[in-house]
Amino acid sequence: MTLKSADLYRMVMPKHQCPHGLKALHLLRQAGYGVNDHHLTSREQTEAFKAEHGVTTTPQVFIDGRRIGGTDDLRRLLGKPVRRPDAPSYRPIIALFSLTALMALAASTSAFGAPFTVQTAEWFVAFSMVVLALLKLQNVETFSSMFLNYDLLAKRWVPYSYLYPVAEGGAGVLMVAGALNWLSVPVALFIGCVGAISVVKAVYVDRRELKCACVGGNSNVPLGFVSLTENLMMIAMALWMALDH
Template identity: 70%
Template sequence: MPASVEPRRAVLYRMVMERHVCPYGLKAKDLLRRQGYAVEDHWLRTRAETDAFKAEHGVGTTPQIFIDGDRIGGYDDLRRRFGKRVVDPEATTYRPVAALFAMTALMALAASHAVYGTSFTLRAGEWFVAFSMAVLALLKLQNIESFATMFLNYDLLAKRWVPYSYVYPFAEGLAGVLMIAGAATWLSVPVALSIGTIGAASVIKAVYIDRRALKCACVGGSSNVPLGFLSLTENLMMIAMAVWTGIGMAG
């Protein structure tokens, strides 16, 4: 019988305290195991023990990983060693907006199936826009101060009248909820049309006329979403929904 192959070994030092277990230590342990390593897991159980370890090895953070006697570094360094992507926390990305639209689309299809027995209905399209508005408003309202600060960088009306930066999330949420319910269209239509038109004009001016590289407040004031096409989509969707609903009212 062929001799069994011993797993490669790695040594991990991580904080495991009564009130704190380092999440990056857990991630590092999991990654090592998935890469086929047997992990020699050393717990740093107190702040004093952790500080002594850092001083001994001349490092500023934990966890720390050692392979074949060589110090690899922390969790991000370990990911780089295995050729895995390391996310830059400052990098801009459209992923939050794309994920949001994907989820609200699925919600709309599910709601349509529950109500009509089929997912692909005209009402599903309307719900997609309305759900998106409501969820986007929710994200803004998580930290309205942060949203308002970022919004003031580019919105044309907010720069002239600062309170609008606080009104906007509530207006978007109200219009979205009313459109989900199909109620009070006399209110939801002008609200959505107004804020959508102002928002679209603001994005077009900032991005396509002034050529400014800004972050979008569309998913909240702490996001790294760049102001651009997907940001503009939020406003165009509101305009389209308002026009569509308005046509339905007239009919």
Template identity: 70%
Template sequence: MFIEGRRIGGYDDLRRHFGLKVAEPGETSYRPVIAVFAMAALMALAASQAAFGTPLTARAGEWFIAFSMCILAMLKLQDVEKFSTMFLNYDLLAKRWVRYGYVYPFAEGLAGVLMAAGVLTWLSAPIALTIGTIGAVSVFKAVYVDKRDLKCACVGGSSNVPLGFVSLTENLMMIAMAGWMLAVMNRGAM
């Protein structure tokens, strides 16, 4: 790009020339997480609208968590090797049993799909409860006890999302969803 006869360079240089922000390599970004949760929320509202004629239902809340889990699992499975390598940095079970880093995205995806379908709650809820609890304890220990500055593997192995509140929230949402589904299942059995 040339401006007034002076070579500016490519896209990033042009942005800098006009005083606009340019993302630096390795820079922290919450954009991937925001995109996942925003899309999952919109999908849940759309599914609720299609199924019940209104976007705001309890089922939309359930679908939001289930769809979030499915999207996050898909991102992890794009490069399960990179994901498991990042995951090993903080997950307590993966540190003891390395294969868990490879199992986790499949388990998260399976639980999410079953929860979205509303089937096999006896299987999906314990899976979500187990991986959510292990994840929440691992993130809490790494970030708030050990005070480690790590990248989160939650949106796959190539993200620059810092491990912390967002990761903890993801795990707590899984725990809450599992508890909710178990409670609903038990209520239905009575």
């Protein structure tokens, strides 16, 4: 049986190997192609190849002598989805809440020998607050810029956009420890209430289409139910701890 054949031109240099080229190589082999893997081993060779074929990027795939294009073009040819960089996506928040839920289940199992306890729910919210704050603090400037689009308090007092992730993370850590409830509860309640009111006004009253800053300033998570959920979780956690402790 003769394998389908493809030619792949990709950058393979001593200090750099193009990741998109590796993806294209994997896709071709996975699809059953025999790959003639051509390495572009210098910047000069790469630029000469691009000029010869009138392209601006590598890797480049050729099948039966016809240029297919780069990795995204290859994915389209193979019938695989290609995500637009600016496309809305809930994947970051789904991944975050899934992992914090698993962390809470694991912690409860370790501490109490059972995964489903009241503490599991408390830890899930607290872990989520800490991780959400971590994502915001990775680049607090981009977070604050996106946050200022809709948060009512931040619009009136800009420093709040920098303090918010610190307050969220600090309250979450204290809630994990079950310490200083007199501080963590009012902080979580305050930022949760302000956040919830801000989201409701921006999305459900003003009908604005914005990106959510909940997982940092570089995400494409739409502002709406997810952001509202983050704030409602903090409010519920604060009220629960205030009543239970």
